Amino acid sequence: MTPIRRQYLEIKRRYPHAIVFFRLGDFYETFDDDAKLVARELEITLTSKPMGRGERVPLAGVPYHAVEGYLSRLIAKGYKVALCEQMSDPAASKGLVDRQVVRVVTPGTVLEPDLLDERANNYIVALAPALRRARHDGSSPFADPQATAGLAYADVSTGEFVAGEIAAGALAGELTRLRAAELLLPEGVAPPDGVDDTTVTPAPADWWLAEVAEAALRGHFAVASSEAFGLAGQASAVSAAGALLQYLRENQRASLQHITRLVSYRPEGFMLLDAATRRNLELFAGGRQASRRHSLLGVLDLTETAMGARLLARRLGQPLLARAAIESRLDQVQYVHGSAVRRGRAQELLDQMPDIERLVGRTVTGLASPRDLVGLRRGLELASASGGLRAIVAESDAPAAIEELASRLRPCDDVVAAIAQAIADDPGATLEHGNVVRAGFSQELDSLRTITRDTKRYLAELETAERARTGIKSLRIGYNRVFGYYIEVSKSNLEAVPNDYERRQTLVGGERYVTPQLKEYETRILTAGERIAEIEAQVFRQVCGQVAAASGQLLALAAAIAELDVAVALAETAARYGYARPELDDGDAIDIRDGRHAVVERTLAEGTPAAGVPSAFVPNDTALSNGEAQIAIITGPNMAGKSTYLRQVALIVLMAQAGSFVPAARARLGIVDRIFTRVGAQDDLASGQSTFLVEMLETANILHNATPRSLVILDEIGRGTSTYDGMAIARAVVEYLHNRPEVAAKTLFATHYHELVELANHLPRVRNENVAVADEDGRVVFLHKIVPGGADKSYGVHVAELAGLPKPVVQRAREVLAELEQRVDGHLPARRRPGGVPLEQLPLLPARPGLLDELAALDVDGITPLDALTKLYELRERARGEGR
Ligand code: ADP
Ligand code: MG
Numbered sequence: 002m003t004p005i006r007r008q009y010l011e012i013k014r015r016y017p018h019a020i021v022f023f024r025l026g027d028f029y030e031t032f033d034d035d036a037k038l039v040a041r042e043l044e045i046t047l048t049s050k051p052m053g054r055g056e057r058v059p060l061a062g063v064p065y066h067a068v069e070g071y072l073s074r075l076i077a078k079g080y081k082v083a084l085c086e087q088m089s090d091p092a093a094s095k096g097l098v099d100r101q102v103v104r105v106v107t108p109g110t111v112l113e114p115d116l117l118d119e120r121a122n123n124y125i126v127a128l129a130p131a132l133r134r135a136r137h138d139g140s141s142p143f144a145d146p147q148a149t150a151g152l153a154y155a156d157v158s159t160g161e162f163v164a165g166e167i168a169a170g171a172l173a174g175e176l177t178r179l180r181a182a183e184l185l186l187p188e189g190v191a192p193p194d195g196v197d198d199t200t201v202t203p204a205p206a207d208w209w210l211a212e213v214a215e216a217a218l219r220g221h222f223a224v225a226s227s228e229a230f231g232l233a234g235q236a237s238a239v240s241a242a243g244a245l246l247q248y249l250r251e252n253q254r255a256s257l258q259h260i261t262r263l264v265s266y267r268p269e270g271f272m273l274l275d276a277a278t279r280r281n282l283e284l285f286a287g288g289r290q291a292s293r294r295h296s297l298l299g300v301l302d303l304t305e306t307a308m309g310a311r312l313l314a315r316r317l318g319q320p321l322l323a324r325a326a327i328e329s330r331l332d333q334v335q336y337v338h339g340s341a342v343r344r345g346r347a348q349e350l351l352d353q354m355p356d357i358e359r360l361v362g363r364t365v366t367g368l369a370s371p372r373d374l375v376g377l378r379r380g381l382e383l384a385s386a387s388g389g390l391r392a393i394v395a396e397s398d399a400p401a402a403i404e405e406l407a408s409r410l411r412p413c414d415d416v417v418a419a420i421a422q423a424i425a426d427d428p429g430a431t432l433e434h435g436n437v438v439r440a441g442f443s444q445e446l447d448s449l450r451t452i453t454r455d456t457k458r459y460l461a462e463l464e465t466a467e468r469a470r471t472g473i474k475s476l477r478i479g480y481n482r483v484f485g486y487y488i489e490v491s492k493s494n495l496e497a498v499p500n501d502y503e504r505r506q507t508l509v510g511g512e513r514y515v516t517p518q519l520k521e522y523e524t525r526i527l528t529a530g531e532r533i534a535e536i537e538a539q540v541f542r543q544v545c546g547q548v549a550a551a552s553g554q555l556l557a558l559a560a561a562i563a564e565l566d567v568a569v570a571l572a573e574t575a576a577r578y579g580y581a582r583p584e585l586d587d588g589d590a591i592d593i594r595d596g597r598h599a600v601v602e603r604t605l606a607e608g609t610p611a612a613g614v615p616s617a618f619v620p621n622d623t624a625l626s627n628g629e630a631q632i633a634i635i636t637g638p639n640m641a642g643k644s645t646y647l648r649q650v651a652l653i654v655l656m657a658q659a660g661s662f663v664p665a666a667r668a669r670l671g672i673v674d675r676i677f678t679r680v681g682a683q684d685d686l687a688s689g690q691s692t693f694l695v696e697m698l699e700t701a702n703i704l705h706n707a708t709p710r711s712l713v714i715l716d717e718i719g720r721g722t723s724t725y726d727g728m729a730i731a732r733a734v735v736e737y738l739h740n741r742p743e744v745a746a747k748t749l750f751a752t753h754y755h756e757l758v759e760l761a762n763h764l765p766r767v768r769n770e771n772v773a774v775a776d777e778d779g780r781v782v783f784l785h786k787i788v789p790g791g792a793d794k795s796y797g798v799h800v801a802e803l804a805g806l807p808k809p810v811v812q813r814a815r816e817v818l819a820e821l822e823q824r825v826d827g828h829l830p831a832r833r834r835p836g837g838v839p840l841e842q843l844p845l846l847p848a849r850p851g852l853l854d855e856l857a858a859l860d861v862d863g864i865t866p867l868d869a870l871t872k873l874y875e876l877r878e879r880a881r882g883e884g885r
Contacts, residue, residue, distance in 0.1 A: 006052040019083040028062040036061040081107040105252035109183025120310035127185040127245035129237040143193035146170025151237030159358040160259035164242035165266030177276040214243020231265035259365040261553040272320040281680040305351035309566025320658035329402040330660025338572035357559040371428035378420040385412030409561035487513040580662035595620035595666035598649035619785035636792035637772030642785040643751035674710040711746035758791025
């Protein structure tokens with residue numbers, strides 16, 4: 002075994018869960034199984050390398066200068082990569098070069114801009130199991146929903162670090178909210194149900210021990226006790242936070258100086274949203290493609306900065322419960338909303354604002370470029386210079402919430418000055434590209450630069466002087482990489498060469514010489530170059546250090562900028578789309594006039610509407626309250642707009658409590674503690690659960706956890722089972738929500754079981770509503786208007802017809818429907834009705850043996866592409882003909 006092989010194995014042993022990128026000269030090499038994996042995932046060649054007598058090991062490598070691209074592909078696939086660097090210059094060191102892992106790049110700890118979505122936070126989450134847990138049967142310690150678990154999360158790119166305690170049952174919702182890139186768990190501990198375990202990183206269980214975790218936190222924050230973070234008595238929160246910090250330290254190696262505080266998280270302060278509800282409301286991804294564009298965030302995000310975009314996403318994921326805090330956000334929005342001029346000026350400045358949070362993160366961790374520092378300086382100037390952001394909000398008519406914000410837009414003059422004095426306005430892209438330090442900052446540097454800059458002139462002068470001295474007109478001074486500077490004389494002039502010329506190289510047509518003077522000059526230039534690089538690196542590091550030392554102050558400023566950006570953006574959406582300020586109160590009513598669905602409204606306004614669908618959104622009112630209209634049962638045909646209406650109410654409530662204006666003419670809202678949804682019948686194939694089971698699990702969750710202050714959205718319950726089963730369950734659920742005071746939540750229930758309208762006759766707080774439909778010459782026209790009363794007719798077959806189902810199918814469906822309706826309206830289903838065709842024996846649609854046989858007989862391998870296409874056309878035409 003070669004020494005290098007031994008060194009590699011030793012390092013790999015310490016990073017079993019990561020792919021080790023082992024630096025060998027200009028390449029990062031991977032070996033053994035890592036090499037096979039990397040070759041496969043990155044589609045690069047797998048070779049092998051002799052590493053000892055009779056030993057060849059698999060090898061795959063990537064050039065070091067292109068490493069970011071390869072890294073990003075591996076990280077995106079969920080892998081972790083340990084970067085192992087050469088710690089000394091291989092040319093200068095004798096024997097084996099020292100190598101060390103300088104960083105482990107993982108999905109939750111990346112810092113490179115190319116690997117991050119700039120408008121989204123990148124969270125790594127650590128969980129600490131509940132302390133006293135009864136189970137030792139191998140099931141997840143998070144399985145008991147009432148037990149308390151510790152939750153800590155950090156965004157290393159921005160310095161955010163948060164920890165708290167939370168019921169284990171709420172973990173799935175939290176993990177969905179955070180969209181954790183990586184989940185840290187003690188080795189051997191299974192994640193909570195429903196968590197994708199590809200993101201899980203197991204870590205030494207010791208890190209979670211109370212003393213170890215506590216010591217890690219005390220060490221990093223230099224405090225005497227973890228009580229300083231407001232986590233007194235929250236042992237599992239301390240445990241999770243301490244474990245997370247140790248993991249970051251282990252992987253990051255560089256500084257974590259920008260993690261300046263640990264924020265204590267009290268889930269009681271926020272509207273609790275379970276994982277299903279977060280998805281159902283399409284807060285961050287919506288529509289068929291689950292795109293950002295068709296989500297609530299996509300519509301509301303008119304922020305100008307990446308910091309603002311991330312804050313807005315955090316706020317939508319965590320609506321508030323405290324009225325005062327919500328009002329203060331709304332005050333900010335209203336202030337900016339009130340003046341288009343003010344808004345425009347703020348947007349103009351914010352548009353130029355760089356991502357201060359991530360610039361600070363990169364500076365502290367040693368990944369910043371000189372241009373990053375200049376960007377940071379420009380950003381700081383925009384925030385606080387006269388005429389800057391501060392000036393816009395520091396006006397006399399500002400409400401308290403804006404004054405407070407203005408006071409936090411504090412200038413960071415020291416940092417601005419430190420960067421401005423030392424770093425040039427337009428430095429090289431990297432330290433190696435040079436021109437980093439501003440002229441006038443260092444006398445030594447300036448004179449060294451003069452030397453190198455004057456090279457050309459100096460050499461030209463020397464050449465002229467030597468020509469005069471020797472009388473050789475064709476003498477010239479040149480440079481090559483091997484011999485350095487030389488004087489070249491052609492063959493015919495060799496006898497005129499003076500004695501002090503020293504021969505270096507013989508060419509076909511002449512000789513090359515050096516002189517002591519030229520040699521001395523050469524050394525001066527070379528040393529000047531090296532020294533310049535040295536000084537630039539030193540100054541750059543020093544300024545980075547100054548920035549790092551001020552990171553707390555810089556991040557506070559960044560937070561204030563983000564807050565202003567969000568207020569401006571929400572004011573802009575409100576102005577553009579006609580939103581109103583919600584009126585919040587301590588009552589229990591939800592009273593909305595002319596409410597709209599924020600996202601569907603935009604889609605209709607921007608898209609080309611399908612035939613028959615109006616292009617403008619039809620607004621609707623909502624009136625719910627615990628004492629009177631507690632439950633609204635909404636019936637109506639498919640496609641009428643029931644689901645849209647339900648979600649629009651939930652979104653208006655959620656937007657209001659997140660601090661946004663809402664799409665309505667007017668909205669009076671009592672604060673809601675939780676929103677529950679049970680929407681649609683989606684197959685959860687990935688988790689292997691049947692649709693119906695998922696549906697019932699979600700319903701059970703609602704019935705166990707709803708309170709009178711909750712808002713419950715039930716969109717079709719019982720679809721996944723037989724009609725009678727489904728109807729029975731739906732009815733029982735409504736009765737339960739109505740009759741049990743402890744779960745008597747305000748409820749919107751859309752159903753296609755129009756039999757349920759009858760419930761309003763028995764339950765005093767149930768109201769029937771339906772979506773109005775016009776019947777024009779036998780064609781259904783959806784009016785999308787919610788009106789009182791129950792629908793009595795299902796229009797499913799009409800919709801099928803509109804969708805273009807072949808005529809024979811529609812016709813046949815009408816017959817079957819009539820048959821079924823007779824049976825339900827009459828007595829109990831008769832097995833066999835005299836005179837009618839028994840339902841079990843209803844004939845199928847005519848099959849098409851001719852087509853099928855022909856298809857089956859087709860020699861796919863033998864046919865030419867052109868013939869195949871012709872055949873396909875032919876078959877299609879015939880299929881269409883037969884379908885009519
Ligand atoms: P349902 O749940 O009753 O089947 P949806 O809520 O899914 O119906 O709505 C179907 C389509 O109707 C939506 O995609 C939207 O394009 C349109 N729609 C729904 N509500 C409205 C409305 N209030 N105004 C205009 N169009 C609407
Ligand atoms: Mg629906």
